[in-house]
Amino acid sequence: MAKRFISLALAVVMVALGTFTVAAQDDCDFVGEVVIGVIAPLTGDIPKVGQSTVEAARMAVEEVNAECGLTIDDENYEVVIIIEDNEAKAESSVAVATRLIVEEDVIAIIGPQASKQAVPTGQVANDRETPMISPWSTNPATTLDRPWVFRAAFLDPFQGPVVAGFVVSEFGAETAAVLYDVASDYPKGLAENFRDAAEAAGVDVVAFESFTTGDTDFSSQLTSIIAANPDVLFTPQYYNEVPLIVQQARELGFEGPIVGSDSWGTPDLIELCGEACEGLFFSTHYAPDIATEVGQTFINAYEERYGAKPDDVAALTYDAFQLLFTAIEDANSLDKADIRDALANIELFEGVTGLMSFDEQGDPIKCAVIIQIKDGAFTYYDSACPAGFPPE
Amino acid sequence: MEYFIQQLLNALQLGSLYALIALGYSMVYGVLLLINFAHGDIFMVGAFLGVFGSITLDLPFVPTLILSMVLTGLLGVTIERVAYKPLRQASRLSVVITALGVGLLLENGMLALTGANPRSYPQDFITTTVYNFGGVSISNVKILIIVLAAVLFAGLYTIVQRTKWGMAMRAISYDKFAVPLMGVSQDQIISLTFLLGAGLAAAGGILWGVAFPVLNPYMGMRVGWKAFIAAVVGGIGDIRGAAIGGLLLGFIEIMVPAYGASFGISSTWRDPIAFGLLLIILVVRPTGLFGVARRQKV
Numbered sequence: 001m002a003k004r005f006i007s008l009a010l011a012v013v014m015v016a017l018g019t020f021t022v023a024a025q026d027d028c029d030f031v032g033e034v035v036i037g038v039i040a041p042l043t044g045d046i047p048k049v050g051q052s053t054v055e056a057a058r059m060a061v062e063e064v065n066a067e068c069g070l071t072i073d074d075e076n077y078e079v080v081i082i083i084e085d086n087e088a089k090a091e092s093s094v095a096v097a098t099r100l101i102v103e104e105d106v107i108a109i110i111g112p113q114a115s116k117q118a119v120p121t122g123q124v125a126n127d128r129e130t131p132m133i134s135p136w137s138t139n140p141a142t143t144l145d146r147p148w149v150f151r152a153a154f155l156d157p158f159q160g161p162v163v164a165g166f167v168v169s170e171f172g173a174e175t176a177a178v179l180y181d182v183a184s185d186y187p188k189g190l191a192e193n194f195r196d197a198a199e200a201a202g203v204d205v206v207a208f209e210s211f212t213t214g215d216t217d218f219s220s221q222l223t224s225i226i227a228a229n230p231d232v233l234f235t236p237q238y239y240n241e242v243p244l245i246v247q248q249a250r251e252l253g254f255e256g257p258i259v260g261s262d263s264w265g266t267p268d269l270i271e272l273c274g275e276a277c278e279g280l281f282f283s284t285h286y287a288p289d290i291a292t293e294v295g296q297t298f299i300n301a302y303e304e305r306y307g308a309k310p311d312d313v314a315a316l317t318y319d320a321f322q323l324l325f326t327a328i329e330d331a332n333s334l335d336k337a338d339i340r341d342a343l344a345n346i347e348l349f350e351g352v353t354g355l356m357s358f359d360e361q362g363d364p365i366k367c368a369v370i371i372q373i374k375d376g377a378f379t380y381y382d383s384a385c386p387a388g389f390p391p392e
Numbered sequence: 393m394e395y396f397i398q399q400l401l402n403a404l405q406l407g408s409l410y411a412l413i414a415l416g417y418s419m420v421y422g423v424l425l426l427i428n429f430a431h432g433d434i435f436m437v438g439a440f441l442g443v444f445g446s447i448t449l450d451l452p453f454v455p456t457l458i459l460s461m462v463l464t465g466l467l468g469v470t471i472e473r474v475a476y477k478p479l480r481q482a483s484r485l486s487v488v489i490t491a492l493g494v495g496l497l498l499e500n501g502m503l504a505l506t507g508a509n510p511r512s513y514p515q516d517f518i519t520t521t522v523y524n525f526g527g528v529s530i531s532n533v534k535i536l537i538i539v540l541a542a543v544l545f546a547g548l549y550t551i552v553q554r555t556k557w558g559m560a561m562r563a564i565s566y567d568k569f570a571v572p573l574m575g576v577s578q579d580q581i582i583s584l585t586f587l588l589g590a591g592l593a594a595a596g597g598i599l600w601g602v603a604f605p606v607l608n609p610y611m612g613m614r615v616g617w618k619a620f621i622a623a624v625v626g627g628i629g630d631i632r633g634a635a636i637g638g639l640l641l642g643f644i645e646i647m648v649p650a651y652g653a654s655f656g657i658s659s660t661w662r663d664p665i666a667f668g669l670l671l672i673i674l675v676v677r678p679t680g681l682f683g684v685a686r687r688q689k690v
Contacts, residue, residue, distance in 0.1 A: 182659075210660050211659065212662070212663060216604040216611075217406050217603075217604065217645070219406070220399060220645070220647070220649045220650045220659075221659055223399055223402060224649065227395050240510050240606050243606055244606055247605070251529065252402075253522065253529035268509060272606055274512075
């Protein structure tokens with residue numbers, strides 16, 4: 001904990017100093033710098049997200065500089081990042097994005113993470129014609145009709161069908177129930193996506209129950225759900241609500257499977273839920289025990305550096321950097337328009353979170369993973385891919 | 393029918409918890425005419441002392457419950473002595489603001505002490521067993537909460553109605569100027585009120601933590617508001633009112649989503665309907681179900 005606090009404090013100091021030059025090899029003969037802006041919520045509601053962002057960003061940059069930076073026209077350029085705190089606020093995010101583009105003259109922006117900040121900030125980047133990649137935002141509006149804005153995560157409308165397909169193939173579900181927070185955008189959107197996808201797949205949604213943020217007693221809704229006798233319960237809630245929902249459902253006599261979405265993926269979930277969550281499934285961006293070589297290398301290096309397994313924010317941020325580095329080298333130029341075109345034209349990129357390519361909106365086409373909670377750990381179970389992806 | 397019985401049990405569990413917390417609001421108001429807005433946070437401290445007892449000291453359920461009730465009760469007394477007593481002659485607004493401040497102090501103090509990560513009791517604190525009677529599921533936790541809340545209320549009611557201390561409490565709430573003249577120590581009675589109110593809140597906190605095992609330092613805010621509403625609807629100042637108000641609020645919160653669907657109302661409408669109903673009760677009976685109108689002497 002103390003170590004993490006120090007790294008966070010360091011990040012804040014770096015922000016205060018404005019720039020942070022990563023120590024680089026002396027024998028690379030850098031001819032210039034590639035300045036990239038990073039916008040992260042270092043303070044505010046979700047500091048853990050900010051911390052993961054900064055850790056992954058520093059790691060990505062130090063790694064690339066250790067290999068003599070980026071090569072453009074056979075000359076080496078050193079990568080420099082400028083980290084800005086958006087305080088998890090939309091207006092601060094817009095302000096720092098403008099500052100990064102206008103005053104620091106960054107070539108591209110990585111971030112912001114949450115959709116609440118990424119949606120308005122995407123407008124700034126698009127208006128000022130600067131490539132931006134939001135690693136974590138899943139709201140469609142972030143990239144919609146913004147040719148300069150990209151993301152590394154899949155979208156909510158994709159995750160709904162993924163889970164719906166999974167409950168049919170895994171459990172042979174014919175009926176399903178949904179319990180979600182009606183006062184929060186992410187669960188509400190995902191609950192509706194799931195319902196539509198499930199009904200399209202021939203699953204009857206027999207109960208669609210809601211509650212309000214901050215509720216802890218779901219017994220009324222769960223009793224209604226159990227009375228409707230669904231084969232499976234879907235609940236796209238956060239890690240502090242899932243344990244309550246699962247435990248109460250079991251106490252009230254629900255014996256079917258309970259499935260969730262990427263908001264489940266915080267290790268605290270297992271600690272709070274204990275035995276009750278054992279064996280349950282949820283969909284997410286990546287699995288810490290993922291089998292690919294790229295993934296394993298990243299996880300080991302991250303664990304060695306920071307002493308903890310990377311979460312999905314760290315993995316997606318790292319991927320966003322790799323995408324940008326690939327695009328800059330593909331473009332072989334430091335012109336923003338060239339980099340944008342190169343990003344849009346990335347054919348098939350292998351990242352920590354799997355293979356991906358971009359569609360015309362700047363959204364990745366990629367697979368989701370299904371994770372099972374097994375022996376008190378998030379364990380890779382299956383992948384679910386869009387039709388025809390990845391190409392053979 | 394099974395469905396109704398199941399929902400009734402759900403309502404009894406939630407309502408009993410609200411009632412335990414509402415009692416503290418009601419008693420303090422009865423004696424001091426003070427709305428103790430820190431009460432929800434005292435409830436939170438009670439729940440966290442349960443974590444301290446069960447994890448740090450590795451105690452089983454009953455000793456943890458008693459430990460937390462005693463310590464939280466003493467905390468309630470201390471808060472009154474330190475924060476409210478010096479302001480007893482000040483305007484009531486100053487005391488209410490102080491109460492809000494104490495609440496913030498407890499919340500953020502706990503945040504600083506334990507961090508923002510949610511906590512829960514150990515798995516073996518109470519091993520949940522689910523019994524099934526003809527389609528109705530009832531867990532030992534539910535039975536425990538309902539029975540323990542009823543026992544605690546009965547105990548409190550006996551103290552207030554049948555003992556000299558209780559008589560003094562009722563007397564002070566009736567006339568706080570005349571009673572000290574009869575040789576009753578006002579300070580002692582006020583301390584006793586805070587001790588009992590905070591102790592019951594701690595019991596509520598631990599039972600809440602057993603039923604809903606995700607504890608965070610801000611948990612008391614929302615629960616506190618609801619218990620306060622329950623106390624007002626029941627008639628603040630009257631402990632039977634607090635108990636009935638708590639049960640009523642739990643009943644409405646469970647039954648609106650349970651039967652709303654058959655009237656074409658989705659569970660989204662729970663809060664507007666629940667609080668609308670409570671509002672109607674207050675329009676018909678402004679002093680609450682058990683409340684008596686006090687005449688203000690000018």
